Amino acid sequence: MDAIAVEGLVKRFGTFVAVDGISFAVPEGSVFGLLGANGAGKSTAIRMLCGLLEPSSGRASVAGIDVAADPEGVKRSIGYMSQRFSLYEDLTVIENIRFFAGLYAISRRKVETEAERVLALIGLAGREGSLAGELPGGFKQRLALGCALLHAPKVLFLDEPTAGVDPLARRRFWDIIYEVADSGSTVLVTTHYLDEAEYCATVTLMHAGRIVAKGSPAGLKAERFPGAMLEVDCDRPAEAIAALAADGRIEEASLFGSRLHAALAPGLGDREDAEETVRAALAAAGFAVRSVERIPPSLEDVFIRVISESAKGGPL
Amino acid sequence: MNGRVGALVRKEFRHISRDPGTLGALLVVPLFLLAMFGWAISLDVNDVPLLVRDLDHTAESRALTAAFFSSGRFSRMDDGRDAGEALDSGRAAATLELPRGFARSLGRGETAAVQVLVDGSDATRAATVIGYVEGIVMRFGAERITLKAAKAGVALPSALDTRPRVLFNQDLRSVNNLVPGLVAIILIISAVISTALAVVREKELGSMEQLVVSPVESWELVAGKTLPYATIGLISAALVLGAGFLLFGVTVKGSILELAFMTTLFVFACLSLGILISTAAPTQQVAFLASAMLTLLPTFLLSGFVFPIRNMPPIIQAITWLFPTKYYIEILQALLLKGVGIGSYWRSALALLVYALAAASIASVRFARSRGR
Ligand SMILES: Nc1ncnc2c1ncn2[C@@H]1O[C@H](COP(=O)(O)OP(=O)(O)OP(=O)(O)O)[C@@H](O)[C@H]1O
Ligand SMILES: [Mg+2]
Numbered sequence: 143m144d145a146i147a148v149e150g151l152v153k154r155f156g157t158f159v160a161v162d163g164i165s166f167a168v169p170e171g172s173v174f175g176l177l178g179a180n181g182a183g184k185s186t187a188i189r190m191l192c193g194l195l196e197p198s199s200g201r202a203s204v205a206g207i208d209v210a211a212d213p214e215g216v217k218r219s220i221g222y223m224s225q226r227f228s229l230y231e232d233l234t235v236i237e238n239i240r241f242f243a244g245l246y247a248i249s250r251r252k253v254e255t256e257a258e259r260v261l262a263l264i265g266l267a268g269r270e271g272s273l274a275g276e277l278p279g280g281f282k283q284r285l286a287l288g289c290a291l292l293h294a295p296k297v298l299f300l301d302e303p304t305a306g307v308d309p310l311a312r313r314r315f316w317d318i319i320y321e322v323a324d325s326g327s328t329v330l331v332t333t334h335y336l337d338e339a340e341y342c343a344t345v346t347l348m349h350a351g352r353i354v355a356k357g358s359p360a361g362l363k364a365e366r367f368p369g370a371m372l373e374v375d376c377d378r379p380a381e382a383i384a385a386l387a388a389d390g391r392i393e394e395a396s397l398f399g400s401r402l403h404a405a406l407a408p409g410l411g412d413r414e415d416a417e418e419t420v421r422a423a424l425a426a427a428g429f430a431v432r433s434v435e436r437i438p439p440s441l442e443d444v445f446i447r448v449i450s451e452s453a454k455g456g457p458l
Numbered sequence: 459m460n461g462r463v464g465a466l467v468r469k470e471f472r473h474i475s476r477d478p479g480t481l482g483a484l485l486v487v488p489l490f491l492l493a494m495f496g497w498a499i500s501l502d503v504n505d506v507p508l509l510v511r512d513l514d515h516t517a518e519s520r521a522l523t524a525a526f527f528s529s530g531r532f533s534r535m536d537d538g539r540d541a542g543e544a545l546d547s548g549r550a551a552a553t554l555e556l557p558r559g560f561a562r563s564l565g566r567g568e569t570a571a572v573q574v575l576v577d578g579s580d581a582t583r584a585a586t587v588i589g590y591v592e593g594i595v596m597r598f599g600a601e602r603i604t605l606k607a608a609k610a611g612v613a614l615p616s617a618l619d620t621r622p623r624v625l626f627n628q629d630l631r632s633v634n635n636l637v638p639g640l641v642a643i644i645l646i647i648s649a650v651i652s653t654a655l656a657v658v659r660e661k662e663l664g665s666m667e668q669l670v671v672s673p674v675e676s677w678e679l680v681a682g683k684t685l686p687y688a689t690i691g692l693i694s695a696a697l698v699l700g701a702g703f704l705l706f707g708v709t710v711k712g713s714i715l716e717l718a719f720m721t722t723l724f725v726f727a728c729l730s731l732g733i734l735i736s737t738a739a740p741t742q743q744v745a746f747l748a749s750a751m752l753t754l755l756p757t758f759l760l761s762g763f764v765f766p767i768r769n770m771p772p773i774i775q776a777i778t779w780l781f782p783t784k785y786y787i788e789i790l791q792a793l794l795l796k797g798v799g800i801g802s803y804w805r806s807a808l809a810l811l812v813y814a815l816a817a818a819s820i821a822s823v824r825f826a827r828s829r830g831r
Binding site: 189192193194214217218220222224226229230232233237240242243244245246247 | 461462464465466468469472473476477663664665667668669670671672673674
């Protein structure tokens with residue numbers, strides 16, 4: 143059974159449609175990523191799933207419970223880490239944990255063992271007495287995660303849990319997410335970081351309230367970039383994009399740092415001389431090419447393509 | 459106590475204990491205000507330097523002089539100097555002159571004149587001193603009459619002409635009158651302002667959403683937020699009453715039970731107002747401003763700290779009807795100062811009850827609706 147099932151979910155604020163009929167399903171025990179730019183509607187979607195916001199229309203069930211019919215039932219089976227929240231900074235680690243244990247009415251006897259389990263999981267054992275406000279950012283976020291895990295929720299919603307922390311801390315955080323999923327919980331996580339999306343079993347890209355792409359990271363890449371993807375290092379890369387776009391064999395080119403990513407039209411990419419094709423095209427236009435390498439497309443490539451296609455009203 | 463409410467209450471007390479500012483504002487500032495205003499008021503009405511010129515030198519004249527000093531309000535200056543000079547130089551604040559023949563006039567049942575001069579440069583102080591003088595002289599006169607009546611073996615004339623009037627402190631400023639106002643201010647600060655701030659802080663922090671997504675119910679959240687501040691408010695009010703007694707001898711003349719009951723009712727009204735404000739205020743700043751304007755300011759005006767209530771412009775007096783403080787202060791004055799029971803203040807109690815119920819219903823509807831948004 144799916145831990146989360148969403149069908150045609152809509153949220154309107156007045157005339158503004160924040161979430162515009164999204165549908166997806168998340169199998170039990172998997173990690174599901176919800177991606178999208180600022181204002182795409184991710185938080186709004188999560189808040190409907192948590193029973194915080196009433197959907198305008200559509201259906202959603204979480205852990206087998208209908209969100210609109212029994213929001214209180216949903217609340218008991220989920221953990222939620224909201225985008226803005228990072229604990230009570232004037233309370234210590236263990237006080238924060240005990241407080242949330244109290245909210246979920248975890249019995250006194252069980253609190254200490256649960257606290258120990260969670261502290262070990264989030265790697266904060268031995269720091270029980272530190273004030274939450276004095277912890278480094280990454281630790282704070284892990285503590286917030288720990289507090290959301292105390293009652294062993296079936297489904298865990300994490301809204302941009304790693305915003306603003308360093309890459310190492312993000313990595314550590316994702317290790318914990320995996321452990322949680324391995325223990326059987328389902329995790330829905332939103333993020334801005336596309337490298338993090340690679341860790342998810344399934345990712346969904348939201349844009350202006352709609353889902354514009356959905357699948358496994360590998361599947362999405364294969365689907366959107368059947369042709370090869372080349373990374374080009376040349377001079378005047380911004381102008382080179384225009385030159386490549388004019389060449390019919392290049393489907394799309396975009397700038398990544400000082401380099402170009404060029405996607406070749408399907409069919410062409412399989413040929414051994416794809417690199418030569420690009421090199422020749424650029425040389426003909428008068429650009430000095432330093433290197434051309436075949437690379438696997440990143441999710442970023444995928445999403446840039448998807449968003450620009452949906453902006454053009456192209457196929458989704 | 460319900461486990462979830464317990465968790466919320468413990469957490470709130472932790473916040474309070476880690477924030478010296480809050481605790482100071484709630485517990486120390488009221489005592490400070492009481493001490494400061496209390497002493498400022500009681501200092502200028504005690505130990506009034508009084509110069510006595512007793513030209514009569516009789517037992518009667520000495521008795522009246524003694525009555526002045528045994529009141530504790532006056533301190534004695536050397537006799538005999540020039541009264542005008544003593545007043546002008548400020549060494550004496552009042553002079554008492556007993557003319558020759560004072561005892562004789564009294565003995566004949568005539569009106570005996572005494573002259574009292576009071577330094578009028580501080581009008582408030584002068585009015586207070588005149589009040590003292592009148593009180594002492596009047597009591598002295600009454601005692602004489604009783605004495606004479608007993609000697610003559612006649613019944614005391616039933617209608618001794620004593621018109622009731624405010625003898626001491628005619629503008630009602632005194633420590634006695636400060637205490638009710640101060641108690642109301644304390645309760646307003648902790649029950650309205652602190653509560654509103656505590657709820658809005660969770661909204662600002664984003665933790666409100668975290669609370670709402672837990673299985674905590676609305677009433678539990680409200681109870682967890684309000685009980686700590688109600689407790690602190692009541693403790694602080696008790697401290698002020700205790701300090702009022704220890705420092706200034708202010709006692710609760712009426713029933714303590716009624717006082718506790720009425721105070722609980724007022725606190726309930728205040729907490730409802732606090733929650734109501736928290737549902738409308740997006741930030742702590744707005745919450746503070748709103749609660750200060752809507753509750754603290756009127757309370758301050760009504761407390762008698764700034765000006766006596768009866769001297770307030772009618773428009774302000776009318777506005778005060780809109781706030782629960784007015785009713786509570788009336789009740790406090792009845793219970794603390796007059797020592798009368800519910801029979802005499804039931805109108806205020808009823809108004810307070812209606813106010814509390816109305817505020818609580820609006821607050822609970824709005825709170826349930828605004829949760830998490
Ligand atoms: N309560 C509300 N009333 C009106 N509009 C809202 C409300 N909540 C969100 N919106 C709007 O809905 C849109 C989607 O917001 P949402 O917070 O879901 O985006 P998001 O994808 O989470 O963005 P971010 O990455 O910035 O967190 C935004 O344009 C936002 O302004
Ligand atoms: Mg968001």
